[in-house]
Amino acid sequence: MSPEPTGPAVHVPVLLDRVTELLGPALQADGAVLVDATLGLAGHSLALLTAHPGLRLIGLDRDPDARAEAAARIETAGLTDRVTLVPAVFDELPDVLADHGVDEVQGVLFDLGVSSLQLDRPSRGFSYSTDAPLDMRMDPSGPRTAADVVNTYSRGQLTRVLKVYGEERFAGRIAAAIERERAREPFTGTARLAELVRDSIPAATRRTGGHPAKRAFQALRIEVNDELGVLTRALPAAIDALAVGGRVVVITFHSLEDRIVKQTLVAEATDRTPPEMPVPMPEHAPVLRMLTRGGEAPSEAETARNPRAASARVRAAERIRRAA
Template sequence: MSTTEPLRPPVHVPVLLERVTELLAPACAADGAVLVDATLGLAGHTLAMLDAHPGLRVIGLDRDPDARAEAARRIEAAGHGDRVTLVAAVFDELPEVLDSLGIAEVQGVLFDLGVSSLQLDRPDRGFSYSADAPLDMRMDPGGPRTAADVVNTYSPKDLARVLRVYGEERFASRIAAAIDRERARAPFTTTARLAELVRDAIPAATRRTGGHPAKRTFQALRIEVNDELGVLERALPAAIEALAVGGRVVVITFHSLEDRIVKQTLAAGATDRTPPDMPVPMPELGPVLRLLTRGGEAASDAEVGLNPRSASARVRAAERIRRAA
């Protein structure tokens, strides 16, 4: 008998589940409503919405074939297979996906950004600094660029930029210089070697606080490998454009760079653009969105206690109040 146990699907705890379903409910309750789960993952939010709204249809996007397969299994097991369309796509491909399905507008769009539970819980995907694995980090395993490619081929200047901008790492230049010296000896291929180098490159006094020293470096590399911020900057305006009047967009972020993009995009849509010298507001320049959250709402202490991954989560939401002129 084999001593190796088969890989079990991770226990999935959707972040901010109650608040997300509350925010989406008014737009998704009617029969025939369409919700786009732009980051399907393991379908936790989708399943809750399908359970709550019997007339809802969901279009689930995910670039990760492992996530799509596990989501499909869970959706079928819950008896909702006929109400869900799964699409292999990055979420900035939303307009093309809707066009291919013949859908002109939708009632809801949900983004749950960052790395999924499945990706974190599979050490072989290379997202985690806590287990040794190939230095990969691609959300789409068929993607063109791995974290090893970035670490081994970027110039020290470009590496430092990635770590400083995407990881908000104040020792970016020191880490980049250490990587440059070490890769001349042998290319980086594993997460453990990189995590150890980052730890050694950061001053000892700094290492004593703030969690694992490699956390920010791994975040930065993951964002670069998957073009996460570029995809978000393209996808969020497209999602807003796809909303019907009364439709809602809900976005969960996990770090300040994502949250800043979401905050600015939603605020712009909720702003009256009538020139200040005009005597009355111009309807065609009025806001197209109404903000539904006061800033980025955080998970409760109780939720963080049950699901530590929710500690850094923030949710923002808006409702479409008119079509653009």
Template sequence: MSSTEPAGPALHVPVLLDRVTELLALPLSAPGAVLVDCTLGLAGHSLALLGAHPQVRLIGLDRDPDARAEATARIAAAGHADRATVVPAVFDELPDVLDRLGVAEVQGVLFDLGVSSLQLDRPTRGFSYSADAPLDMRMDPSGPRTAADVVNTYSRTELARVLRVYGEERFAARIAAAIERERTREPFTGTGRLAEVVRAAIPAATRRTGGHPAKRTFQALRIEVNDELGALTRALPAAIDALAVGGRVVVITFHSLEDRIVKQTLAAEATDRTPPEMPVPMPEHAPVLRLVTRGGEAPGEDEVAVNPRAASARVRAAERIRRAA
């Protein structure tokens, strides 16, 4: 936890904080620099960056009203309220947010993907399989679809697809069949019963390794409920477009599906697109980005020891080197 972050009711240890701070140090040192934190959460990264760069203006996006309230309180307690604008929005709404605020370009964009500490640590939100709670999983509690809706109304084939694609669950078909069988007896309403049905559907030998048997299923349902991969696919190109020359986008992912989208999107913009039949590179097809990280960088052993949730995290960053033609 950053020394600039005031204590709050929820324990929050920002992942890869030192590396994120280092990656954004250069662009945020520019006069009048604007940082967009697309996943504000409890504002751990943003507080450290506001403290390190007294001239930076923060625009923080989050769909979760609990997170926005807590982040706003923390930012105010740290004395940065006059430099921060907290916006209720999903990160794929970035272009509209910047347009409403009259911001033409920004120097830094940060994504810290996945579920936040606040959401995990409040069982009533239904993200965790460790305590029985309503089967919800909406990052925005006013959202139209809950995990219970998915579990109780999707066909067995569609459920298996969600679990296989978003959870990378090799027993997706077995789990979907078990869910279909159990929901005919009684619809699912809580996380506890679902976790137990998933556990029973997975072979005993497999259950003995790899953590909680329901982990992948809960991940898949959360991604489906919140359209996380769709939002990322739309948001990342918009974030790149919003960058000033010299600005950087930094993305922290927690599973391979997210990381693959980030890797491919950044790599595409860092590649010369001159048609192969042309004899020389054409300036209008030159790369827009320069990759700053070498692949997806992982946290060190010391950080994982302090914060086990960081174990699967990877960070990628890129810098805008020219305006698009």
């Protein structure tokens, strides 16, 4: 196994200029509050704190390694006095705000998926490129690892996870192979699982679309961390927390996340007056105004500099009235 990286983790915030542009108008007033719901290594937050000297940040992350690294970066930048870091999953947002006496916020940022730190530390088990314990927990104290899923789920459950969360065409074949091989010896490491997935996919298919295990590892990570369930609960809570004029920005990395974000934001940006009513009713008017047209992708130049940005999409909206 490769040694753990030493020194500051390499971190290139995705869509940084666009995120700064989208959130900026809502964060200019002294005392404005930004919630970075997925703090990670604080790349976006550091840029926004620097750009807006009166901004306060509440940063959430369930990963203690990420919080520690982010805290060090924030301290180095001399910004600690404007920052509160909270060990929390982002669907805990309402409780976090209540605990800190915050009634409304001017911005919320979600940068979804796995962080650079998690990918680049082999021991976390997120990567199929290095053999490591089959873990994948964003919170290392969480109750369920990827090994638990692989070794205890029924073939049907595994097929569902791989098909729904990984959009894996060969989910059934992979699940059957896992069931067969774990009876011989339980899975404990990423390399053996990645090899099994590769061998379960027809050779012609393996030649395109990147590493054959990419979709399966994504699916397991989503299941272990309940990522889509958390997002489904957190995004409406974030919208509710926004002040009028406040903005929410969401970066996604696969179609499952993006679909949830699109549906949630568009629903709140749509007039809900019943069709039988002759005129729009104010209490059913949109709560949000969309700021992006569809999911905006990074530029070719950014993708060339940072290949991990290739699948990123950003959507954003502004709160235009309080709910009735």
